[in-house]
Amino acid sequence: MSELINDFNNYRSRMNERIMETANTNIKRFFALDTTTYANGALSVKTKEMLGLVASMVLRCDDCIKYHLEKCYNEGVNHDEMNEIFMIANLVGGSIVIPHYRRAVEFWDELNQQGNHQN
Amino acid sequence: MSELINDFNNYRSRMNERIMETANTNIKRFFALDTTTYANGALSVKTKEMLGLVASMVLRCDDCIKYHLEKCYNEGVNHDEMNEIFMIANLVGGSIVIPHYRRAVEFWDELNQQGNHQN
Amino acid sequence: MSELINDFNNYRSRMNERIMETANTNIKRFFALDTTTYANGALSVKTKEMLGLVASMVLRCDDCIKYHLEKCYNEGVNHDEMNEIFMIANLVGGSIVIPHYRRAVEFWDELNQQGNHQN
Amino acid sequence: MSELINDFNNYRSRMNERIMETANTNIKRFFALDTTTYANGALSVKTKEMLGLVASMVLRCDDCIKYHLEKCYNEGVNHDEMNEIFMIANLVGGSIVIPHYRRAVEFWDELNQQGNHQN
Amino acid sequence: MSELINDFNNYRSRMNERIMETANTNIKRFFALDTTTYANGALSVKTKEMLGLVASMVLRCDDCIKYHLEKCYNEGVNHDEMNEIFMIANLVGGSIVIPHYRRAVEFWDELNQQGNHQN
């Protein structure tokens, strides 16, 4: 089991639970909207997760990148497709994205080494 | 012919020509890379243009949004798909994206009224 | 009647109507959430509009700034309070905020000259 | 004593001292301005710290968030008020703010568990 | 006389005067700091204006870009140097900078056509 992936997912789960205990109604609605937005629709879940990933990369949010990388992996995005997403993110966002791209490659490698798709 | 679309495209073309006259080699390479990045590959042009659009929306660049809206239109992105892209952009980028979303809807309407796909 | 204020409000109203005609359910929910978030609660509407204004200034969104300036005006934010909000925005966001601050001062002047609070 | 709070405050204090040893006059003036801006004035310290917090959240700066959370805590911002600030930050800044919101909730919890207001 | 340059400078001057009439002490100090920061020191004015320009480009603020372009022009930054600044800005900030780069090239051309250095 990858420590990098587990640490990320455990912290995220623990704090999301804490948020559900403490948040007000509007915040809970916002989180619900965050879930329904990525559901299958006119666009597939796979396409939506790729959109979420590229948005996260150009906005340079490591945790958001990790989250969507895992979703993309589970949706079957392959190596060549991922590299084309990485390129668009680097191009649009600029070289300032590169440190996040490095960490994305590391996380993507761990997802592929761990191997079990958890769709 | 839509004035909004024409004004955007004319200014863009005129200044890109001026850039090609004045830019150094690295800038020309950067522009070349901007073109090849969106070419058909492991991901289709349509998917790539959707990725370019969502990145442009969360980074809140009106001209980039217009450019990718026109490309998406020419690639056959339909109304329901576009709304799902708009939603992801609004959700990830937040309500600060809304003024850009308003202008995107206006430009998207003009593209649809003008009607001729220029793929 | 101020042309600057009218043009802003008319375009905003017209495009918001168009959005309500064309948007999907999630986008409509997002807009509804945008409304309920600024409603009176543990924090007053006045405080919330000041929070919305400072967030809009550091994110450098002119339309968002105009919108919250008008709301702040209607909630009775006075000249000295507004200057302290402007200062926090300039300090946190940096000198890159100054051009937006200039346009904010112009819009704030017009709101005060127009004079009728439309709470 | 919370390790999270202590580590943050100790590093901040240590480096601010080092800055005062090494900085030029303009930087020292900038830091002085950072202090006077949040002083009691037309707006209360509490309101200003809430403004500083929301600005820090939409700009997604974890250290700035922690700093203003502690100040808000010391100014007596209560749980319901804090949730409304969190909601405005999430709404305006978008879901990209969520990982910072998670860390903010964790820090806010620690401040409340530690309990001693250090105003 | 270039209309583009005049319109920019006139609006900027008019609103800066209005700011000096209406701003509080902290804002005036912030503006004073903005002036002294770019004064000749360990780094030359020319180098500082190039730093101000690249910062403005990657943060994508058209008015800030125009301001520093004019200063760079007056400090004698030449065509080849300007292109290397443009390249660093495009590279670091990404293709999202390109629309701002187009407008920068247009303004830079006008400065060179107008010709009179106003140092």
Add this chain to the structure above:
Amino acid sequence: MSELINDFNNYRSRMNERIMETANTNIKRFFALDTTTYANGALSVKTKEMLGLVASMVLRCDDCIKYHLEKCYNEGVNHDEMNEIFMIANLVGGSIVIPHYRRAVEFWDELNQQGNHQN
């Protein structure tokens, strides 16, 4: 040997190697462009690295800041010059840059203590 500097450089080297193993042609071209952009030209390497540093600071990317700090150190940027760059970054980017400035001062101190210029 500074652990802070070594850890940064080792991770960066390791992941850049991994990127060269896995990236597509466009990404490799983008990285090549990143190298040639900072080469000696109309502007000196020293000036370009200062431009890269200020851009990295206002965009608030810690790894990019560290990278350009080390390059600036190797190009002989002195203490007074560095403080003027820091000031421009803080002024343009605002107080949100301060936490990154703290970490920059720490890294700059380590570079100076380690002492061996590796130009």
